[in-house]
Structures are given as structure tokens and as C-alpha cells.
Amino acid sequence: MTNLLFSLKVMGIGLIGIFSVTILLILVMMLLTKIFPAGKEN
Amino acid sequence: MSEILSLYANFGNITWQMAVMWLIGGVLIYLGIGKKMEPTLLVPMGFGAILVNLPLSGAITQGAEVGALDLLFQGGIANELMLYLLFIGIGAMCDFTPLLSCPKMMLFGAAAQFGIFFTISLASLLGFSIQDAASIGIIGAADGPTSIFVGNYYGTKYIGAIIVAAYSYMALVPIIQPPVIRLVTTKKERMIRMPYNTNHVSKKAKIIFPIIVTIVAGIIAPKSVSLIGFLMFGNLIRECGVLDSLSDTAQNVMSNLVTLLLGITVASQMRAEDFLSPQTLMIIALGLVAFIFDTIGGVLFAKLLNLFTPNNRINPMIGAAGISAFPMSARVVNQMAMDEDPTNVILMHAVGANVSGQIASVLAGGIILTLIPRL
Numbered sequence: 001m002t003n004l005l006f007s008l009k010v011m012g013i014g015l016i017g018i019f020s021v022t023i024l025l026i027l028v029m030m031l032l033t034k035i036f037p038a039g040k041e042n
Numbered sequence: 043m044s045e046i047l048s049l050y051a052n053f054g055n056i057t058w059q060m061a062v063m064w065l066i067g068g069v070l071i072y073l074g075i076g077k078k079m080e081p082t083l084l085v086p087m088g089f090g091a092i093l094v095n096l097p098l099s100g101a102i103t104q105g106a107e108v109g110a111l112d113l114l115f116q117g118g119i120a121n122e123l124m125l126y127l128l129f130i131g132i133g134a135m136c137d138f139t140p141l142l143s144c145p146k147m148m149l150f151g152a153a154a155q156f157g158i159f160f161t162i163s164l165a166s167l168l169g170f171s172i173q174d175a176a177s178i179g180i181i182g183a184a185d186g187p188t189s190i191f192v193g194n195y196y197g198t199k200y201i202g203a204i205i206v207a208a209y210s211y212m213a214l215v216p217i218i219q220p221p222v223i224r225l226v227t228t229k230k231e232r233m234i235r236m237p238y239n240t241n242h243v244s245k246k247a248k249i250i251f252p253i254i255v256t257i258v259a260g261i262i263a264p265k266s267v268s269l270i271g272f273l274m275f276g277n278l279i280r281e282c283g284v285l286d287s288l289s290d291t292a293q294n295v296m297s298n299l300v301t302l303l304l305g306i307t308v309a310s311q312m313r314a315e316d317f318l319s320p321q322t323l324m325i326i327a328l329g330l331v332a333f334i335f336d337t338i339g340g341v342l343f344a345k346l347l348n349l350f351t352p353n354n355r356i357n358p359m360i361g362a363a364g365i366s367a368f369p370m371s372a373r374v375v376n377q378m379a380m381d382e383d384p385t386n387v388i389l390m391h392a393v394g395a396n397v398s399g400q401i402a403s404v405l406a407g408g409i410i411l412t413l414i415p416r417l
Contacts, residue, residue, distance in 0.1 A: 015155075
């Protein structure tokens with residue numbers, strides 16, 4: 001039971017962690033495409 | 043006469059368990075050749091399963107004599123060398139353009155890791171220790187190297203079954219995902235069209251992206267930075283434009299060589315005495331659960347997003363492509379969309395979600411390694 005509760009904690013924090021990193025990476029990608037637009041290069 | 047008969051004495055050492063493993067090997071070979079399902083993995087694994095389950099097989103260690111496959115396992119998988127080489131190749135194969143041109147696809151990569159965490163809880167409920175449960179749950183990363191990495195880190199005794207499950211289910215994505223997707227979507231949802239805008243990602247953005255991902259992921263989950271680092275290094279080689287011959291070698295020669303050895307080396311862990319146990323069968327079943335809940339997690343997350351963006355609807359099947367099995371999952375999802383409407387091509391969106399799954403699965407592995415000792 002202790003293991004299960006612990007694993008549920010891992011699930012909760014893990015999913016929040018993965019989504020927070022994902023959102024950070026999405027912002028990075030948006031920023032990259034804004035700073036270095038393809039048009040300028042072409 | 044007795045000398046001649048002694049040549050056949052080893053037949054007496056054949057057990058029914060070995061025969062079952064030959065059958066399993068035969069099925070894997072059949073799926074690879076007959077059904078063309080990931081033959082690069084299934085054919086070597088199937089052949090290897092037969093090879094290691096011959097009585098007194100010299101391919102595996104017998105007493106003091108080290109077997110060739112055990113040697114390869116120690117020198118390539120236990121020390122993670124093959125994983126890093128393979129990740130360079132995978133990175134060089136990944137085109138992140140569809141992801142960079144539609145960054146929100148990255149969310150599906152995250153959502154489709156749900157199966158990992160669900161399976162960790164389920165494995166804990168079934169009595170596995172939290173370290174073993176984490177090693178089993180990571181099968182849902184749909185990413186062999188990450189599964190091996192986490193399993194090795196926790197020193198789980200189930201590493202053989204985990205590797206076999208991870209690689210087998212990756213190969214079986216075209217069989218596993220369609221019925222699950224159909225179960226949680228309607229025909230109308232599967233027919234949703236998604237416009238795709240291309241050609242607006244600069245070369246500079248594509249070069250900087252792998253460097254930034256490495257820095258961000260490395261700071262947040264330092265324990266898995268080697269995996270994400272090698273993946274992104276491969277991608278940098280691809281995108282920089284001045285290392286084309288290295289990129290070509292990583293994508294073709296090196297990847298093929300590692301894959302060739304990986305499949306047959308993984309099979310060294312398919313020994314009947316270890317493989318045919320209740321725990322192994324349970325792990326195989328839990329691996330399937332992880333893949334199913336990854337798929338469900340991705341699809342339901344897409345449906346949730348549709349509630350908030352009714353004018354810009356997402357085909358929920360895209361969520362299922364968020365698992366790391368690249369490019370099988372993207373192909374499966376696109377094929378399913380075309381089965382419903384032959385003019386509905388969602389391949390680029392699916393590829394965007396699928397490559398993000400590559401990153402997200404390694405992140406999930408790193409987060410698990412970082413979180414468990416801290417909690």
C-alpha cells in the first residue's frame with residue numbers, strides 16, 4: 001500500500017514535471033521561430 | 043558406434059520450455075518476415091531466441107565459457123554503449139521541422155507518457171518494488187534505449203523481460219494502437235481535417251533547437267542527459283549542414299549495424315528458465331498496459347484540447363502518435379485517417395507529435411530517475 005501511494009505521488013509529480021518541461025520547450029520553439037524566421041534567411 | 047550416438051546425446055537435454063521458446067522465436071520471425079512488422083528487430087530477436095535456447099548453447103555463457111551473446115550484452119547493452127550509438131542515429135534520422143512549425147504538438151508527446159506512470163502504479167499494486175515498478179513502467183516510453191537505461195540504473199532483475207517487452211511492443215504498434223484508438227474515438231473524430239503550414243522554420247532555428255533541448259533537459263533531469271544529449275547530438279549533425287557524411291553514416295551504416303547486433307543481443311535475455319516465469323509474463327502484460335494507456339492518454343488529451351479550441355479542432359488520433367515509437371506510430375495514425383477518408387492526410391502533424399514523443403520519453407525516464415530518490 002505504501003508503494004502504491006508512493007507511485008501515485010510519482011505519477012502526479014511526474015506528469016506535472018513532464019508537462020512543465022514541455023511547455024518550456026514549446027516556448028523555446030516559439031521564440032526560436034520568432035527570432036530566426038525563415039523569411040529572413042531566404 | 044557409441045561415439046556416433048554421443049553426438050546425439052544433447053537431444054536428451056531438450057526441455058519443453060526450450061521448445062516453447064523456439065515457438066516464440068518462430069512467431070517473431072514470422073511476424074517480421076511474413077507480416078513485415080519491424081523485421082529489423084523481430085527477425086534477429088526471433089532467431090536469437092532460438093539460438094540461446096538450444097541445449098548447452100555456446101552462444102550464452104556455460105560455466106567458465108563466456109558465450110558470444112553474453113559478451114555482446116555486457117559490451118553493448120549492460121554498459122549502454124549501443125544505446126548511445128543508436129540514439130545518435132535516431133537523432134540524425136529525426137526531422138524536427140514538423141514540430142518546430144507546430145510546437146503545440148509537443149503536448150501530445152507529454153500526454154502520451156501517461157501509460158508509464160499508470161503502469162508504475164499498477165506494478166506497485168501488484169507487489170513489485172518501486173524501483174522494479176519504475177523499470178517496468180518505462181516500457182511505456184516505447185523507446186528501447188530509455189527502458190534499458192532506467193532498468194540498468196535501478197539494477198532490476200527483470201531487465202531481460204523489460205527489454206524484450208519494450209522492443210516487441212514497439213514492433214507491434216501497428217497491431218496494438220488501431221483497436222485502442224477506435225475504442226476511444228468516433229468515426230467523426232477520426233475524420234477531422236487539420237491544415238498544415240510548412241516552410242517557415244529557418245536553418246538557424248533547427249540548429250539551435252537540439253542545443254537548447256539538451257541544456258533544458260540536462261538541467262531538469264541530469265541523470266538522463268547522456269541519452270537526450272546523444273539524441274540531440276545526432277540531430278545537430280543532421281541539421282548543421284557541414285557534416286553530411288557523418289549524418290549519413292549515423293542514419294544508415296551505424297544505425298543498421300547497431301540494430302543488427304541489438305536485436306540478437308537482446309535475445310540473450312530470452313532464456314527459457316528466466317523468461318517462462320509468472321513474473322516475466324506479468325511484465326509482458328504490464329508492458330502492453332503501458333502502451334495501451336499511452337495511446338489512451340494521448341487521444342483523450344487531444345479530445346480535452348478540442349473542448350477549449352472548438353474552431354481549431356485536432357484530430358484526436360494525433361495524440362496517439364505522441365508515443366516514442368518513431369515513425370511507426372505516425373504512419374499508423376495517418377493510415378487510420380486515410381482509411382476513414384482517403385483525402386485526409388495528417389502525416390506531418392502525426393510526425394510532429396511522434397518526434398516530440400522521442401524527446402518526451404527520454405524526459406520521462408530522466409524525471410523518474412530524478413524524482414524517485416527525492417520523494
